[in-house]
Structure formats: structure tokens, C-alpha cells
Amino acid sequence: MLQSFSCLKPFPNSITKFISDQPCLSLLETKCTTMNDLKKIHAQLIKTGLFNDIIAASRVLAFSASPAGDINYACSVFTRIQNPNLFAWNVIIRGFSRSSNPQIAISLFIDMLVYSSVEPGRLTYPSVFKAYAQLGLASDGRQLHGRVIKQGLDCDQFIRNTMVYMYANCGLLSEAWRMFDEEEMELDVVAWNSMVMGLAKCGEIDESRRLFDKMATRNTVSWNSMISGYVRNGKFLEALDLFQEMQGENVRPSEFTMVSLLNACACLGAITQGKWVHDYVLSQNFELNVILVTAIIDMYCKCGDVEKALQVFRTYPKGGLSCWNAMILGLATNGCEQEAIRLFSKLESSSLEPDYVSFIGVLMACNHGGMVDRARQYFSLMTEKYKIKPSIKHYSCMVDVLGNAGFLEEAEQLITSMPINGDAIIWGSLLSACRKHGNVEIAKRAVKHVIELDPDESSGYVLMSNVYAANKQFEEAIKQRLLVKEKQLEKEPGCSLIEVNGEVHEFVSGGRLHPQAKEIYPVLNELKLILQYKE
Incomplete structure (x- = not known):
């Protein structure tokens, strides 16, 4: 069970005595573990008039703004505090900075500057920087950085860590590096983790790993950042390998580690490893929150075990x-x-x-x-009843449905009437349907859009060539193939993954880099001959 206010510093003796002299406040510190407990104590404080005291109000606010509380309730409490002190401002700003509405933390900070006589302190700024990081607003965070420098707080390690995190998380790596390199040896693990995470997020996965390997001290967040970075960058096998190293170091993984590993197994189709991760989650008594359960279901679905996914889904009806x-x-x-x-x-x-x-x-x-x-x-239900504005993905689904069924004119009209611009994928979907149904005229219009939107991709030319070939217009089909060569466009080779005895093997079209290629290809040739003989 979460302990109330465990993250707060001990009170001065005078405040401790004040709390101990008030039964309700004493209960708040020793017995309050849920919002139901808090609401009962809060009601008693209001009834006795004690809530008007800033100390009492601040303690109610602190619990309701904590991870065990309710940030909306905290907001209601804060608005009823007359002349909130620095502690109260810090609590409510911090609470919203880690909520799903971090922009409110920034608004509150501005209110603090404009409407109150309380000046921000060293514990105020980290929460605001975190809010800017969550929103991807490092450009606005730069202005706050300037204010920190003017106040002489830029050397505060806690503040510097959150500034590094903000810049790295928002992809401003030059700014992050500048702060990181100035006093690199003095920065703690938080700053290192921020850089590892930021580099991975920006696709600099090799540099991220270099920095990770260089860390003198690592914690669970360090390993999570590197593992999730590998998954984010499509290096799923590396993520699984790094988890083995993590176990070798006897570092306790978190549910975030498990989610990353499950995502890696899902993308690889590695059902054996995925089942092992699921069993590990159960054996280690991880909290089965919504994110983790969703990842387990998704893994089984992507690995083709729908029955197991349904079993998990039914086991957690409140998922x-x-x-x-x-x-x-x-x-x-x-x-x-x-x-x-x-x-x-x-x-x-x-x-x-x-x-x-x-x-x-x-x-x-x-x-x-x-x-x-x-x-x-x-599609009508979504827009009319639920008032959901269709995204490009919804339109793409509808184009696929209509195109596959042969309603090519309706599909084309849907694309051209969308309130958003069509991308190469949706026009490519229509082009593929034209190949299936042999509609050259619509295909010509579709391929024009595909090439304009993605000129470096060869798929438009290849699909158009197939459309012509299906209609026995072979000269036009050849022209499309020649255009691919003239423009020196390369089609990315197909790739497939297969799991054998718990090990994932990757095969690239035309590739011969697999360590067992010499044994595999003779067998494939034999199978080819057998199939040709049967035909």
C-alpha cells in the first residue's frame, strides 16, 4: 500500500506538534491511504473549520495531488485555499505536470507569476520543465531556462536534470548535449537517463547505446530507456538481448520493461519468448495495469494465438x-x-x-x-453518434473496403472529398485495388498522386506496371519498369521472421547472410522442384 506523503521532507518540530495536536490531521498522516479516506477526513476538517488553516489545507492538497490521489479533486481543493503559499503552488503544479493534462501545470505557473505574491523556488521549476517536455514545447521552455539563469538557479542539479530531460525529450539534442557536456562528471543518473532516452527517441540508437555503456551507475530507468529505445527503433532482437544482460546484472525490471519486451515479441512474432515474458510477469507479481494487460493481449494477437489473447482479455474484464x-x-x-x-x-x-x-x-x-x-x-455511426472526426486511417480503411469490393469510383470520390489531404498510402491502396479489378483510368490518376507524394518510392511504378500487364498492355507495363531503373529507385527487399526452438530467424528476400544459408537453400531448391513436378 502506498504510504501518504513519503516523498515529502520531514516537518519542522512546530508543524509536527501542530499536526499531532489535531486528531484529523494525525489521521491524515498515519491512516489515509485512499481517496475515500481523504474525503472523510477532509469533510471533518471543513466541519471543524480546521481546513481554513494553511497547514491543514496543504496536507489535504498534497495527498490528493499525489499518485495515490485524484488531480481533479486536488484542483478543487487548491481553488478553495486563500492565499496559497509556495508549498501549495509547488504541489498543484507538480501534480498536473505528471498528469494527462500537463498544460494546466504551465497555466498554473503563469498564474503564480501574475496573480500571486509568491515567487517560484527551486522546487517549482523542475515540474514546469517536465510539463514543457511532456508537451514537446522546448522552445517555450527556453524562456523559462533564461529566467532560471537570471535567478542564479541554473547550477542547481535538480533543475539542470529536468532541463536536460526537456531538451532531450523534445529532440533538441544540441541544447541537451551543451548542458550535459558542461559538467558531465557531476551530473547524476537522471541526466544520463534523459540523454539515453532522448538520443533513442531521435533515432540515434547507436549513440544512445554508447552513452548507456559509458554510464558508471545505472538504475531500472536506465535499462528501460535503452530497451524501449531499441524497440522504438525496430531493433527488437537487441532489446531481448539487453534484457538478458539486465537479468545478469540482477536489476529488478519494472512493468515498463515488460511492456517493451512484449512489444518486441509482438513485432517479431516470437510467441515462445512472449509466453515466457507473460509467465515472468505473473511469477514476479507485477501489477497488471491496463498498459501491461493491453501489451499481453496485443502480443498474443500479433503472434497468432487469438485464443490465448481472448483468455487474457476475459480474465481482466476491467482492463x-x-x-x-x-x-x-x-x-x-x-x-x-x-x-x-x-x-x-x-x-x-x-x-x-x-x-x-x-x-x-x-x-x-x-x-x-x-x-x-x-x-x-x-463510418456513419462514428461521425454521427460518437462525434469522432475521421482520421486518415479511418479513410484508408474505407478505401480498402470499397476498393477490394470493386467500388473504385466511390473510393476515389471519398479520397478527393476528404477534409484532409490524402497521403501516398491511401492513394497506393486505391492503386492496388485498380490492379485487382483492372481499372486503368483510375489507376493512372492514383499513381500520379502516389509519385507526387513519395517520388523516391518504387511501389507506384511497380503497381502501375502490374495494372497495365493485367490488361495486356505490355508495352506500357515495361515502360513503368524502365522508369524505376532510370530513376534508380530501389525497392526495399521483403523480410520475414520465423521462430524455431525459441530463436527468431530473419530472412531477407534474395539475401544469403543467414548463418545456415548453405543448408537452407538446397532444401528450398528441392521443395521448388517437388512443387513444379506436382504442377
Whole structure:
């Protein structure tokens, strides 16, 4: 159970005596562990008039703004405090900086500067920098950096760490490096972690690993940052290998580590490793929060074990909307279209409400099941009943549904009437449907958009060549292939992954770098001969 106010410094003796002399406040410090407990004590404080005291009000505020509390309740408490002191301002700003609405932390900080006589202190700025980092507003954070320098607080290590984090998290690596290099040996693990995370986020994964290896001291966050960085950059095997190193160092992983590993297994299709991670989560008694359960469901779905995903989903009925979405998407992509639609209907009748991801899942189910009319109904339902503004992904799903069913004119009209500009993917989807149904005229218009939007990609020319070839216009088909060579466009080779005896093997089209290539290709040639003989 979380202990109340464990992150706060001990009180001065005078305040400690004041609290001990008040039974309600004493209960607040020793017995309050949930919001229900707090509300009862808060009501008693109001009834006795003690809430008017700044010390009492601050303690109520502190709990409600903590991770165990309710930030909205904290906001309500704060607005009822007359002349809040620095402690109260710091508590509410910090609470919102780590909430889902960090912009409110910045607004409160501005209110503090403009409307109060309280000056920010060294504990105020880190929360504001964190809020800027969460919002990706490092350009605004620069102005706050200037204020910190004017106040002579730029050498404060706590503040410097959060500034490094802000710049690194927002991709301003030159600014982050400048601060990091000035006193590198004096910076603590927080700054190192911020740089490792920031570099990985910007795609500098090798530099991130170099810095990670250079760290004199690492904590769980360090390992999580590097592992999640590998996953973010598509280096899934490296993520799994690093986790083995983490275990070798006897570092206790967190649920964030597990989520990254599950994502890696999902992308690799590594069901054996994924099951091991799931078993590890259960054996180590990790808290099965919404994020972790969603990752487990997603892993099983992407590895093709829908039954196991459903079992996990049913075991945690209060998993949240993300679990429903992962299950609907998983069913839709694994050939279980009717089950996906039924689950979506259950979602509608539950206490939850479908969001834009839910509709992507059900539209995908309609696409794979060839259910055009139902897709049209869901698209209307999304906009009319739930007031969800369609994204490019929703439009792409509808174009896929219509295109695959042969409604090419309607699909093209949908793209041209969208309130947002179509991308190369959605026009490529229409082009692919034209190849399937042999519509050269619409294909010509579609390929023009594909090439304009992504001139360095060869797929548009290849698809157009296939359209011409399907219509026996072979000269035009050859011209499209020649254009690929003239423009020196290279098609990225296909890649597939297979798990054998718990080990993931990667095969690239035309590649011979696999260590067992000499043994594999003779077998493939034999299989090819057998298939040709059977034909």
C-alpha cells in the first residue's frame, strides 16, 4: 500500500506538534491511504473549520495531488485555499505536470507569476520543465531556462536534470548535449537517463547505446530507456538481448520493461519468448495495469494465438478501453471478423464508449470480411453518434473496403472529398485495388498522386506496371519498369521472421547472410522442384 506523503521532507518540530495536536490531521498522516479516506477526513476538517488553516489545507492538497490521489479533486481543493503559499503552488503544479493534462501545470505557473505574491523556488521549476517536455514545447521552455539563469538557479542539479530531460525529450539534442557536456562528471543518473532516452527517441540508437555503456551507475530507468529505445527503433532482437544482460546484472525490471519486451515479441512474432515474458510477469507479481494487460493481449494477437489473447482479455474484464481495442484489432487481423464485430457490439453496450481506435478495428474487420454496407454504417455511426472526426486511417480503411469490393469510383470520390489531404498510402491502396479489378483510368490518376507524394518510392511504378500487364498492355507495363531503373529507385527487399526452438530467424528476400544459408537453400531448391513436378 502506498504510504501518504513519503516523498515529502520531514516537518519542522512546530508543524509536527501542530499536526499531532489535531486528531484529523494525525489521521491524515498515519491512516489515509485512499481517496475515500481523504474525503472523510477532509469533510471533518471543513466541519471543524480546521481546513481554513494553511497547514491543514496543504496536507489535504498534497495527498490528493499525489499518485495515490485524484488531480481533479486536488484542483478543487487548491481553488478553495486563500492565499496559497509556495508549498501549495509547488504541489498543484507538480501534480498536473505528471498528469494527462500537463498544460494546466504551465497555466498554473503563469498564474503564480501574475496573480500571486509568491515567487517560484527551486522546487517549482523542475515540474514546469517536465510539463514543457511532456508537451514537446522546448522552445517555450527556453524562456523559462533564461529566467532560471537570471535567478542564479541554473547550477542547481535538480533543475539542470529536468532541463536536460526537456531538451532531450523534445529532440533538441544540441541544447541537451551543451548542458550535459558542461559538467558531465557531476551530473547524476537522471541526466544520463534523459540523454539515453532522448538520443533513442531521435533515432540515434547507436549513440544512445554508447552513452548507456559509458554510464558508471545505472538504475531500472536506465535499462528501460535503452530497451524501449531499441524497440522504438525496430531493433527488437537487441532489446531481448539487453534484457538478458539486465537479468545478469540482477536489476529488478519494472512493468515498463515488460511492456517493451512484449512489444518486441509482438513485432517479431516470437510467441515462445512472449509466453515466457507473460509467465515472468505473473511469477514476479507485477501489477497488471491496463498498459501491461493491453501489451499481453496485443502480443498474443500479433503472434497468432487469438485464443490465448481472448483468455487474457476475459480474465481482466476491467482492463479498460485499450484492452478492448487491442482485442478487436487482433480478431480483425487474424481472420475472426465476425468475432471482432460482436466484441465491438459488446463494447457499445458496456460502460465504456468506443474511440477512434475502436472504429479502426471494426472497419478493418469489415474490410477483411468484405462487408461493405456494414463498413458504411460504422463510418456513419462514428461521425454521427460518437462525434469522432475521421482520421486518415479511418479513410484508408474505407478505401480498402470499397476498393477490394470493386467500388473504385466511390473510393476515389471519398479520397478527393476528404477534409484532409490524402497521403501516398491511401492513394497506393486505391492503386492496388485498380490492379485487382483492372481499372486503368483510375489507376493512372492514383499513381500520379502516389509519385507526387513519395517520388523516391518504387511501389507506384511497380503497381502501375502490374495494372497495365493485367490488361495486356505490355508495352506500357515495361515502360513503368524502365522508369524505376532510370530513376534508380530501389525497392526495399521483403523480410520475414520465423521462430524455431525459441530463436527468431530473419530472412531477407534474395539475401544469403543467414548463418545456415548453405543448408537452407538446397532444401528450398528441392521443395521448388517437388512443387513444379506436382504442377
